[in-house]
Amino acid sequence: MTLNVQFSDTPKRWTIFEGPLNDAFKAQGLDVDLSTDHAPETVDYVVYSPKGPVQDFTPYTNCKAVMSLWAGVEKVVGNDTITQPLTRMVDDGLSEGMREWVTGHVLRHHLDTDLDVNRAPGDWTPHMPPLASERGVTILGLGELGQACAETLLPLGFPITGWSRTQKDIEGITCLSGDDGLIEALKRAEILVLLLPDTPATTNIINPETLALLPDDAVIINPGRGPLIDDDALLAALDLGKIKHATLDVFRVEPLPEDHPYWHHDRVTVTPHIAAETRPTTSARVIAENIRRGEAGEPFLYLADRDQGY
Incomplete structure (x- = not known):
């Protein structure tokens, strides 16, 4: 079964992440259609950045998890429209x-x-x-x-x-x-x-x-x-x-x-926020592993603690 994965970040980041994400999905044996414009109700997973266009997750009725590309989730952890599991980026x-x-x-x-x-x-x-x-x-x-x-x-x-x-x-x-x-x-x-x-x-x-x-x-x-x-x-x-x-x-x-x-x-x-950037190749592996886990019914890695705010 093909999984629809929505990438929600800036257009510039799409050009950087598209290849590494597809490579990581392939390495995990996942059949994924990665896109920036899936119909919301068809999306299985959202790869998310606070700078991306998706901020209201209400239409994503079949989404199984929202996976942040950022280590910090304080900008999204209080978003009440996210009813799915929310994961942080740890890589x-x-x-x-x-x-x-x-x-x-x-x-x-x-x-x-x-x-x-x-x-x-x-x-x-x-x-x-x-x-x-x-x-x-x-x-x-x-x-x-x-x-x-x-x-x-x-x-x-x-x-x-x-x-x-x-x-x-x-x-x-x-x-x-x-x-x-x-x-x-x-x-x-x-x-x-x-x-x-x-x-x-x-x-x-x-x-x-x-x-x-x-x-x-x-x-x-x-x-x-x-x-x-x-x-x-x-x-x-x-x-x-x-x-x-x-x-x-x-x-x-x-x-x-x-x-x-x-x-x-x-x-x-x-210094201009350069201490720890999310790197496409390593972070893509984390995203792919979490999708594999989701499809296998295994616990997601790096779940955000919404009560603690991180």
């Missing part, structure tokens, strides 16, 4: 990209590489960073991406503290949870990495009170979600010198407006 390409980006920027700040990049001719002033074993790194968020980053940094010698809403147990990492755990995690954070989901409970988790808990001259790295940070509070902490630097990849409004203070602050590095 090796996302994890590998995030590990590399986070590790690169942790090392950049640990080694004070910016000092050398911006060194004036003739400036031979030495600077000696502490060893990794002397620099505490805290990761807020110990989901798939947070755990991947923690396990990559650990062999480099950094003492890693992780915080999550629910208690985790990861070998070699100090895992904390709850309000008291958050306070302790922030106090240890000479370098703070934000990898929490965007939920009402995490909005503005970096605010005047939590910023005050960080060690002086702490660095903040945010490849997670823009709303995790109270922007005004972070800018004030940077201006006061409490926070040494912030490297930010995600923002409340994207693209970040040209007149935003982050662009013009000498203690802020802006």
Whole structure:
């Protein structure tokens, strides 16, 4: 039986994903008609992006699952028209990209590489960073991406503290949870990495009170979600010198407006939401595996928790 799979993303992404998705379906032995314009009532599965045209799922009366191409589902998890299972994107390409980006920027700040990049001719002033074993790194968020980053940094010698809403147990990492755990995690954070989901409970988790808990001259790295940070509070902490630097990849409004203070602050590095892109080849395999599971009556991988919002 041919399965109708609706691709709902931008036209540009269709040109990028069409081939890898069809290849992945073929590798799974699935007979799939992948299209952007199936009649809604004929669709078996929707491959979804918040930037795509399908936002009202009411007409998709026979759809068995909605499969997000994004790791974060906060933009869709509250959509009441989705009555089918909703899956998140968790794939090796996302994890590998995030590990590399986070590790690169942790090392950049640990080694004070910016000092050398911006060194004036003739400036031979030495600077000696502490060893990794002397620099505490805290990761807020110990989901798939947070755990991947923690396990990559650990062999480099950094003492890693992780915080999550629910208690985790990861070998070699100090895992904390709850309000008291958050306070302790922030106090240890000479370098703070934000990898929490965007939920009402995490909005503005970096605010005047939590910023005050960080060690002086702490660095903040945010490849997670823009709303995790109270922007005004972070800018004030940077201006006061409490926070040494912030490297930010995600923002409340994207693209970040040209007149935003982050662009013009000498203690802020802006990157254009590049830390972990959904990669067509690896994500297509995840989509194909989940469709195979759906057809075989097996549980879907990476179901969104609608009560928790991610």
